[in-house]
Amino acid sequence: MDWDNLKVALAISRLGSLTQAAYALGIDQSTAGRRLSALEADLGAILFVRSKTGFALTDAGQAAIKEAVEVERRVDQLVDAVTNSDEGPSGVVRLLGNGWMLDRLARTVMAPFMVSHPKLDLRIITHVPRSRVRGEASLSLWFEVEPRDGEFAIKLGDVPYALYYARESNLEKLGWVSFYDEDALRPAITRSYRRLKRRHESLRLTATDAGIMLAAVREGVGKGLLPMCLAEEDERLVRVNDGDPELIRGLHLHAHPDTVQALRVQATIQWLRETFSEVFLPPG
Amino acid sequence: MDWDNLKVALAISRLGSLTQAAYALGIDQSTAGRRLSALEADLGAILFVRSKTGFALTDAGQAAIKEAVEVERRVDQLVDAVTNSDEGPSGVVRLLGNGWMLDRLARTVMAPFMVSHPKLDLRIITHVPRSRVRGEASLSLWFEVEPRDGEFAIKLGDVPYALYYARESNLEKLGWVSFYDEDALRPAITRSYRRLKRRHESLRLTATDAGIMLAAVREGVGKGLLPMCLAEEDERLVRVNDGDPELIRGLHLHAHPDTVQALRVQATIQWLRETFSEVFLPPG
DNA sequence: CAAGGAACATGCAATTTTGCATGAAGAAGG
DNA sequence: CCTTCTTCATGCAAAATTGCATGTTCCTTG
Numbered sequence: 001m002d003w004d005n006l007k008v009a010l011a012i013s014r015l016g017s018l019t020q021a022a023y024a025l026g027i028d029q030s031t032a033g034r035r036l037s038a039l040e041a042d043l044g045a046i047l048f049v050r051s052k053t054g055f056a057l058t059d060a061g062q063a064a065i066k067e068a069v070e071v072e073r074r075v076d077q078l079v080d081a082v083t084n085s086d087e088g089p090s091g092v093v094r095l096l097g098n099g100w101m102l103d104r105l106a107r108t109v110m111a112p113f114m115v116s117h118p119k120l121d122l123r124i125i126t127h128v129p130r131s132r133v134r135g136e137a138s139l140s141l142w143f144e145v146e147p148r149d150g151e152f153a154i155k156l157g158d159v160p161y162a163l164y165y166a167r168e169s170n171l172e173k174l175g176w177v178s179f180y181d182e183d184a185l186r187p188a189i190t191r192s193y194r195r196l197k198r199r200h201e202s203l204r205l206t207a208t209d210a211g212i213m214l215a216a217v218r219e220g221v222g223k224g225l226l227p228m229c230l231a232e233e234d235e236r237l238v239r240v241n242d243g244d245p246e247l248i249r250g251l252h253l254h255a256h257p258d259t260v261q262a263l264r265v266q267a268t269i270q271w272l273r274e275t276f277s278e279v280f281l282p283p284g
Numbered sequence: 285m286d287w288d289n290l291k292v293a294l295a296i297s298r299l300g301s302l303t304q305a306a307y308a309l310g311i312d313q314s315t316a317g318r319r320l321s322a323l324e325a326d327l328g329a330i331l332f333v334r335s336k337t338g339f340a341l342t343d344a345g346q347a348a349i350k351e352a353v354e355v356e357r358r359v360d361q362l363v364d365a366v367t368n369s370d371e372g373p374s375g376v377v378r379l380l381g382n383g384w385m386l387d388r389l390a391r392t393v394m395a396p397f398m399v400s401h402p403k404l405d406l407r408i409i410t411h412v413p414r415s416r417v418r419g420e421a422s423l424s425l426w427f428e429v430e431p432r433d434g435e436f437a438i439k440l441g442d443v444p445y446a447l448y449y450a451r452e453s454n455l456e457k458l459g460w461v462s463f464y465d466e467d468a469l470r471p472a473i474t475r476s477y478r479r480l481k482r483r484h485e486s487l488r489l490t491a492t493d494a495g496i497m498l499a500a501v502r503e504g505v506g507k508g509l510l511p512m513c514l515a516e517e518d519e520r521l522v523r524v525n526d527g528d529p530e531l532i533r534g535l536h537l538h539a540h541p542d543t544v545q546a547l548r549v550q551a552t553i554q555w556l557r558e559t560f561s562e563v564f565l566p567p568g
Numbered sequence: 569c570a571a572g573g574a575a576c577a578t579g580c581a582a583t584t585t586t587g588c589a590t591g592a593a594g595a596a597g598g
Numbered sequence: 599c600c601t602t603c604t605t606c607a608t609g610c611a612a613a614a615t616t617g618c619a620t621g622t623t624c625c626t627t628g
Contacts, residue, residue, distance in 0.1 A: 078352060580617105589611105
């Protein structure tokens with residue numbers, strides 16, 4: 001049995017299809033299929049039921065994947081133990097989250113991090129359906145979402161939002177630009193909006209990303225709740241009220257327990273914790 | 285990094301040389317060398333220092349092997365978990381011990397065991413220097429030897445020895461056939477001999493294996509302490525004294541902790557425990 | 569219901585890996 | 599001190615693996 005073929009089984013189990021698994025591994029779909037077949041032949045058991053819509057785990061497959069995850073973790077440990085000393089952790093880390101958050105990270109603290117970790121391979125993925133993320137060294141940035149099926153979560157900090165409008169606009173006439181996505185119905189958010197928004201005011205635009213909202217508000221489309229870290233930097237935006245932020249959202253980092261222990265994941269977590277204030281709090 | 289290359293590193297670390305490792309893995313020495321080089325390149329660290337006398341672990345190599353052993357164990361678990369259900373455990377188990385013991389096992393209880401475990405691959409190795417045996421799913425049968433460096437040992441039972449001579453010989457005129465090997469100087473054995481052997485009696489032959497001793501005694505070369513399980517079955521041998529055996533040796537089974545957990549090793553241990561009386565005690 | 573898309577299987581050529589043969593370099597033994 | 603044995607490195611042909619192109623089946627969507 002070729003130990004390397006376990007990678008294929010793991011990838012298929014995570015991505016659900018041969019094609020995607022092969023792409024993730026950087027090999028051809030046909031190769032992935034043949035290597036899986038070879039693995040199954042060596043083990044004397046069928047691990048996946050093939051269908052045109054994808055691969056699904058059999059009972060034997062579930063048992064195998066459960067152990068293969070452990071194998072992967074040990075290999076990670078080995079790589080960490082050996083390559084560690086010279087140039088810091090190496091390998092792939094996937095970072096998932098909202099577009100504006102990842103964009104902000106990229107604009108502020110990402111470059112020095114990549115420089116100081118030359119062997120780290122960061123995959124930035126915006127707005128992936130949460131269900132798709134399983135295992136495989138990935139970290140997700142989410143607001144107030146409790147971890148799913150045994151995910152490991154730490155709170156990075158509180159991100160303040162405040163109400164802004166464009167300097168050139170007439171505040172009284174402005175409609176609203178508001179957030180809409182799976183999180184939009186959370187109590188904290190609806191409560192803030194209910195408190196701020198008067199009945200007769202119109203809703204001009206919704207967006208799933210605060211970066212787009214900010215652009216819209218800046219161009220005078222309407223007023224809206226924006227992360228202070230973004231808005232305070234923009235000279236064309238004016239905050240409506242002084243004092244406390246209108247809304248505070250807790251930012252959490254979710255990690256799959258299979259891979260939290262890997263050094264590269266730990267390093268990324270540490271980086272996000274250390275730079276949180278700089279990235280997500282308003283300056284000063 | 286090709287996970288399968290860890291096998292090569294493990295084999296080299298256990299057998300100490302590229303050639304032997306390659307032979308054990310069933311691949312060519314040049315292939316093993318190239319795969320080790322590839323592994324080292326992927327890890328960015330040298331694992332072994334090459335010399336004409338063999339390969340020696342570097343510090344990085346030691347760290348790597350420590351983890352690779354864990355990887356191997358998890359792969360074992362995976363194979364056990366998956367192939368388990370149908371035809372019992374599979375894989376290689378090495379069984380080391382004295383020639384006569386392994387010979388006796390082969391004559392008595394080995395065939396049914398091999399039949400009931402069709403996927404098991406048993407490697408019988410007689411009289412290997414003990415230092416050579418490290419890791420790699422091996423079990424050793426030894427008398428009264430305490431386990432080394434964290435080996436795991438269980439006592440199988442007591443093997444009775446008694447004094448025999450050939451039916452056609454004249455007991456009074458017979459010299460001695462005695463055991464000689466690394467274990468021969470153990471207190472229990474020298475005590476028995478001192479008690480039994482009179483000064484004027486001559487020492488005719490020494491052998492390192494009780495099977496050869498038995499053949500010699502049977503052919504009238506001399507009298508000697510023989511395992512009762514062997515001697516009682518031989519019509520041409522006569523026991524000198526009735527009653528208690530002249531010598532009792534405790535038979536132990538040593539296993540390396542890295543691999544005891546593997547199902548195939550467990551199955552082999554269980555087999556040896558269950559059949560001990562039939563194999564190593566005199567009939568009746 | 570038809571068309572388009574996505575997913576897995578398979579034949580075949582190109583690439584990679586492997587094994588063999590040989591060479592070189594040290595260790596062991598007479 | 600020389601011979602012999604064992605060990606690892608390397609060039610080259612054979613073998614195995616891989617990727618590409620294509621075919622087929624099923625799901626989705628208009």
